[in-house]
Amino acid sequence: MQTHKAKRVEIIIEAPMEGRLTAALEKAGVTGFTVLPVLGGSGRSGRWTREGQVGRSGMVAVVCLIRPERLDALLEAAYAVVDRHIGVIGVTDAEVLRAERF
């Protein structure tokens, strides 16, 4: 089938920052994203798990598929939010059907 080049950006960020990140993404013209739950992980700030927690602790993964030409705007917006916070941004090449959606 006909596919179109895109970028898949995956941002793993602390749950309390989710609202700020998605607001920044929307401001940067990102038209869609999906938020996945995260069970736990490990990084420079140590091992953590979501189990048994009650606050808005833990992290979430935000996945965006976007047109390649929009990548820079997205990364800048995301970076401004993530910069001082615990978190990781990864980008992979991808292809999508229905390019008009992105």
Next chain:
Amino acid sequence: MQTHKAKRVEIIIEAPMEGRLTAALEKAGVTGFTVLPVLGGSGRSGRWTREGQVGRSGMVAVVCLIRPERLDALLEAAYAVVDRHIGVIGVTDAEVLRAERF
């Protein structure tokens, strides 16, 4: 280690359609897939979250690793299900160990 070329297909689709999608994948000869929960997201149909919902609302993410030559069959099968529905399909190049499994 020895790895083999593969495609990673990620389909984000409404939960009530999950059964139909996986049935279509199986029919198209897909031998394996994994379903991840989705917390929320945003797209043309607006922002949504799974929190507090009781019905089979929300979306799920279905991830398939397949041999490159099977991609078209998979996309066609998936597209037939997703077509009229809210949802997104993204494809990335990947590599797998143990190619005999795919």
Next chain:
Amino acid sequence: MQTHKAKRVEIIIEAPMEGRLTAALEKAGVTGFTVLPVLGGSGRSGRWTREGQVGRSGMVAVVCLIRPERLDALLEAAYAVVDRHIGVIGVTDAEVLRAERF
């Protein structure tokens, strides 16, 4: 923005093996990973779902972003754990910001 080449490794593995896998990753020098919950899936060992289960059944997805030169060490470590178990390992090319973290 300035990005750096990396690999994104996604390991889908049985929940009871999670601790062994992450211990092996840490031993292989992996500095960070994220664990995502899995709802269900299908493979050679049939269809399964996490719903209603009480034990440590089901699977989890472990995602690692690493420098390309570390890939082999990671795959070897992961493979030693996954080898005899139900599970899947997929690798994609990726790019990351803040390379010093990986």
Next chain:
Amino acid sequence: MQDILALASANLLTPMILCFALGLFAALARSELTIPEAVAKGMSIYLLFAIGFKGGVAVADHGLDARLVAALLAGVALSFLLPFVAFALLRGMTRLSATDAAAVAAHYGSISIVTFVTGSSVVQAAGLVAEGYMVAVAAAMEAPAIISALYLASRSGGRAEKMDAELWREILLNGSIVLLVGSFLIGLVTGQPGMARIEAFIVAPFQGVLCLFLLDMGLVAGRGMRNARGVLTAGVLAFGLAMPVVGAGFGLAAGLLLGLSPGGVALMMVLAGSASYIAVPAAMRVALPEANPSVYLTLSLGVTFPFNLVLGIPAWVAVAQAVGG
């Protein structure tokens, strides 16, 4: 009329309604208060199980009423019929497309089990005793409306999915129908001895759980309202307030024709006047995917549900008492 207002204001100040209001407020003020999906589902399973079981025990106690079958049939008929009424109203009052109107109509032909549960509490608090099998009537009314709606959509040229066996199975065996009918039958079979074993679980804490569940409903409804600005035109809004009254009128007629007790009449009005927001939305996503979910979800959960909770239920109870007494 005064009685209705008195009952309404008495109902207004119950913990249940206030919990719903708290949820609405929290969502509209964008508080991060949320109830996890699993907890909300757990509570809804509890409520369905408890209400079904109690209904079954009530039927076991009073013996099988000859009217049971008639009531079931009446419920099915109402569920088939009401979507046509709703569709006509919608086409007259709003500019919704035929597909959207059909999807909305499906919701109003079907029922809201939480409205029914709340209605049962109010009926009981008013000193009435309803027929235990009303819970079976509720289950019977969930699905037929979907068929009418798909018929309406395809008649108007919409691309409704074919009702294949798979879709039938999904609709008839959806979680809430199976749980409601199943626990009704379990209550029927085990009767008072069964009740004695689990009473402390399903009777005493019931209203408290309902409070927390309505808190969650308020949160979900409030979030829906926030996301649906623009969707709700004046006409659509007016429909959301008028249709429950129309539906309750049909329910009243059916209840009187059947010769139900005042409590039963009130619950028939509650059922006919309520709109689904669990089973039907999932069916519509499968069968009428082009219909806009924010229209039907916002209307059903954001307009009609609170209307019924606050004004509808006390009004229907008062009417049923006046007519039936």
Next chain:
Amino acid sequence: MQDILALASANLLTPMILCFALGLFAALARSELTIPEAVAKGMSIYLLFAIGFKGGVAVADHGLDARLVAALLAGVALSFLLPFVAFALLRGMTRLSATDAAAVAAHYGSISIVTFVTGSSVVQAAGLVAEGYMVAVAAAMEAPAIISALYLASRSGGRAEKMDAELWREILLNGSIVLLVGSFLIGLVTGQPGMARIEAFIVAPFQGVLCLFLLDMGLVAGRGMRNARGVLTAGVLAFGLAMPVVGAGFGLAAGLLLGLSPGGVALMMVLAGSASYIAVPAAMRVALPEANPSVYLTLSLGVTFPFNLVLGIPAWVAVAQAVGG
């Protein structure tokens, strides 16, 4: 015999068993009724905590029985021994590989805590009082069978994982053992004053929660059955029905040797006759990954569990009453 049948049919029509049947039905009919994983886990935590605590309080009330240690040792011995019996039966009756047979054997040496909980309810409903420490015996019987099974597997040339310290820790400190033993000790220490504080939580609603939990067990068992067509040959099925009887026989002998009360004897039969489906499967995934999980899960949860629930438990209670009275 007639008594057993009467008791069995009385037991059959309790809300618990019918809830299990409802779950089975829903899963086999492919209804989308599901109970979220978190809710199922929450209920199992509640049940383990309540049963452990009650056991501890019972021991605190009656004083430490000299037989406690003997009963614990007997439980451990049974758990070590039964896998050998099961393995021999499996090799005789079925064509399972040595690895699969060893994995299945581990499950039947260990115990099912939900069967135990349900058994306790039936014992109590039959007017019997069992020794409070039976809950500690249950905990003690969880793990030893795993060791026997790994021995059996490696003896037959299977590639069983070495029992390293990590695996030991995982098995001995698995969630249900810790919770069961922990709450037993808490009940023992706090006794009746502690019970007075939390009685309304752990006693009154207990059977109701058990109903919903068995509903979930039914759903899980039914889904397992659907996915395991082909796995269950006649021989395997026969084993799943015969082994609980054999196990219960060993339990009966042990209970009589120990001089337990009729209630205690019944629970010893329940334990020995039941098969694990929580702790042991996780251990087998780690230690015997080549063994096919659908074989042992389906057998344990889809065959033996319902058999025990419906026929086994009432039969063991009747036997214990007959022998002990």
Next chain:
Amino acid sequence: MQDILALASANLLTPMILCFALGLFAALARSELTIPEAVAKGMSIYLLFAIGFKGGVAVADHGLDARLVAALLAGVALSFLLPFVAFALLRGMTRLSATDAAAVAAHYGSISIVTFVTGSSVVQAAGLVAEGYMVAVAAAMEAPAIISALYLASRSGGRAEKMDAELWREILLNGSIVLLVGSFLIGLVTGQPGMARIEAFIVAPFQGVLCLFLLDMGLVAGRGMRNARGVLTAGVLAFGLAMPVVGAGFGLAAGLLLGLSPGGVALMMVLAGSASYIAVPAAMRVALPEANPSVYLTLSLGVTFPFNLVLGIPAWVAVAQAVGG
């Protein structure tokens, strides 16, 4: 002193404290016992709702006390003030950076609602009756400390986030404040009739739910301790034990000045002496991201929370009784 020890040891052997200890043990022994996030959140929603509602009903019963407003203001003042005290102590006793010290200080100015809930149980068990509005005081004390801490951080050159409208909204409308204040108001409005409807849900099972919740707190605290080796220097540890005493002293002064009942004084000490671990950590992640979460979480949940549970609360209750009696 002897009384305090007697009360402390009586408190030590309640199911609540022992459940916390069990959780600690399980986590430190790396058992895989866990309570799902959704279940933990569900329990915390239940506890907040129940304690808020009961407080509201108590105020409805006894009439609006003139001291209510004074007590609220005193709570707010304490919450503003205590971070300065904590910051000074931290800079003297530890080598934490200004940013870390400010973040920790925010936690100790704010309150722990679970400590408050446990304190209420102990107060009640000691035969005291506290002012119902103490729950509103608790809510009022959650947020002000955050402002003081951000001021402290920026004064010391730290990069505290500007307190924009969004952050204000998040803090003031965080889930626990909304639920606590909301259910307090619902209890106030519905009074005893409301209580009669939901008493079986929010009163009888309360202590049992608290047990399971404290089990979870123990698990979380124990996991935190395991991950935080190295973070807790002797100085930091000493602060975690000294600060609750200092805070409770301020609480005692405030309670006496306000002329609260002995129960009220005890709860004021509990509040002032406790440290937040839900609302403030989330705010700190947003507003002071450079501060190390393992420092403040471990201190608050791993040191001060158990200290208060085991020694603090019984001591404060005894002191309040001695002073107030």
